[in-house]
Amino acid sequence: MLGIGAPLLGAPEPTERADAARNRRLLLDTAQQLVREHGVDALTMDELAKRAGVGKGTVFRRFGSRSGLMRALLDHSERKYQDAFMFGPPPLGPGAPPMRRLVAFGRARLLDIEVEGELHRAAEISEAGERYTGGPYNLLKTHVSILLREAGAAGEIPLLADTVLAVLDAPLVMYQMRVLGYDRVQIGDNWEAFIERIVGPRPPVE
Amino acid sequence: MLGIGAPLLGAPEPTERADAARNRRLLLDTAQQLVREHGVDALTMDELAKRAGVGKGTVFRRFGSRSGLMRALLDHSERKYQDAFMFGPPPLGPGAPPMRRLVAFGRARLLDIEVEGELHRAAEISEAGERYTGGPYNLLKTHVSILLREAGAAGEIPLLADTVLAVLDAPLVMYQMRVLGYDRVQIGDNWEAFIERIVGPRPPVE
Numbered sequence: 001m002l003g004i005g006a007p008l009l010g011a012p013e014p015t016e017r018a019d020a021a022r023n024r025r026l027l028l029d030t031a032q033q034l035v036r037e038h039g040v041d042a043l044t045m046d047e048l049a050k051r052a053g054v055g056k057g058t059v060f061r062r063f064g065s066r067s068g069l070m071r072a073l074l075d076h077s078e079r080k081y082q083d084a085f086m087f088g089p090p091p092l093g094p095g096a097p098p099m100r101r102l103v104a105f106g107r108a109r110l111l112d113i114e115v116e117g118e119l120h121r122a123a124e125i126s127e128a129g130e131r132y133t134g135g136p137y138n139l140l141k142t143h144v145s146i147l148l149r150e151a152g153a154a155g156e157i158p159l160l161a162d163t164v165l166a167v168l169d170a171p172l173v174m175y176q177m178r179v180l181g182y183d184r185v186q187i188g189d190n191w192e193a194f195i196e197r198i199v200g201p202r203p204p205v206e
Numbered sequence: 207m208l209g210i211g212a213p214l215l216g217a218p219e220p221t222e223r224a225d226a227a228r229n230r231r232l233l234l235d236t237a238q239q240l241v242r243e244h245g246v247d248a249l250t251m252d253e254l255a256k257r258a259g260v261g262k263g264t265v266f267r268r269f270g271s272r273s274g275l276m277r278a279l280l281d282h283s284e285r286k287y288q289d290a291f292m293f294g295p296p297p298l299g300p301g302a303p304p305m306r307r308l309v310a311f312g313r314a315r316l317l318d319i320e321v322e323g324e325l326h327r328a329a330e331i332s333e334a335g336e337r338y339t340g341g342p343y344n345l346l347k348t349h350v351s352i353l354l355r356e357a358g359a360a361g362e363i364p365l366l367a368d369t370v371l372a373v374l375d376a377p378l379v380m381y382q383m384r385v386l387g388y389d390r391v392q393i394g395d396n397w398e399a400f401i402e403r404i405v406g407p408r409p410p411v412e
Binding site: 131132133154155156158159160162163166167169171172175176179180182186187190193194197198 | 337338339360361362364365366368369372373375377378381382385386388392393396399400403404
């Protein structure tokens, strides 16, 4: 679900000077825009250099290779997401009731997957073995666990948090969009109904 | 979640004579017992030949390699599972109310994953790209979709069926057992509470 070795939000980048970091962010924002407009196949080192108005050498020095660029882009997008759900405006960030925050958490994730799905899928395949033990997964899981507890969800919260995150698995969502033909709003509505069922009062059993 | 290219239940094996098929089943039952008793690492071509009382050449002729044997074993176990939920006794098989069948479906799967988890995990990693479009996944999904409909579940059944199956993802369950330290009964209870929430009447939203 997360970037290959995506650092946690706020991890320092001690070797990078401030202007280098700014240039890097600029390149990544340009790359993100390229992917959003034309899909992941359009993202080449050449095209990125052209769009960003820098030399191709700069792009290679910065990211090493196209796959290095893809990893950096996924980290970049992951950090933005982490930033938004931890510190951003409600309902995704603090300030809204926990169930509303959970709903927003899923809808924001679905947008990322729709736009950058190939990046997410590539990352999930390559990290298959360590996915659940990695830092990025556990940051999401901690966040979801806190909201589930605040919302008064019953049962084993760690298991419930895994269950909730499984629904946002990038390859699964991409299959639902591309093979089953659902759009993001439909999948988001399913997510919202799911959260309400999971968090709400336990229904009577027949 | 399923065997690498596991054939659907009942797929013919036209090139296999009846006695060859019997010998193959015998070898696979022995291999399954080996894995259940001593774990997947104990399953070698040598050890299987010794246990089954056949020559090593027979085992190699039959499965080609250890990874061929592991694939065959997973197919074998998958067929038994398919057989049980489609034609076996209730509550897993026909005859019980749909919600009870869904609960039994998950608990039986958890037992398989506990015992043969490494096989399942290896299969899921290798099929990462095609998991959701493969025949085995869609057999499970059809089964779960029918039960969800019968149980009167609301919402988009195909999306709901994916959600339900995501909770039984082998790498996820193995992480819950081995890293989080939950046992099969706890995970099964979580599954049962989950199914009751998903299928039961919609709770009032605050």
